[in-house]
Amino acid sequence: MLVAAGLLVAFVLVVLLGRPGMRQCRWREDRSAGVDGTLWRCAACGASTPGARGRPPRRCLKGDTA
Numbered sequence: 808m809l810v811a812a813g814l815l816v817a818f819v820l821v822v823l824l825g826r827p828g829m830r831q832c833r834w835r836e837d838r839s840a841g842v843d844g845t846l847w848r849c850a851a852c853g854a855s856t857p858g859a860r861g862r863p864p865r866r867c868l869k870g871d872t873a
């Protein structure tokens with residue numbers, strides 16, 4: 808019975824975390840690509856945007872063509 812409960816919990820977590828728009832963006836700084844400032848790349852959705860160093864974008868830019 809514990810196994811069934813564990814599977815149910817895991818299934819719920821997968822559904823909740825897998826929903827579009829609920830994924831957390833993971834911004835990574837790429838200083839080699841930026842001429843002025845830095846280039847931020849999202850490891851979750853692959854979006855990239857220029858910005859200031861040490862200050863990652865707050866929202867996901869997936870779908871935007873910057």
Ligand SMILES: [Zn+2]
Pocket residue numbers: 831832833849850851852853854867868869
């Ligand atoms: Zn993203």
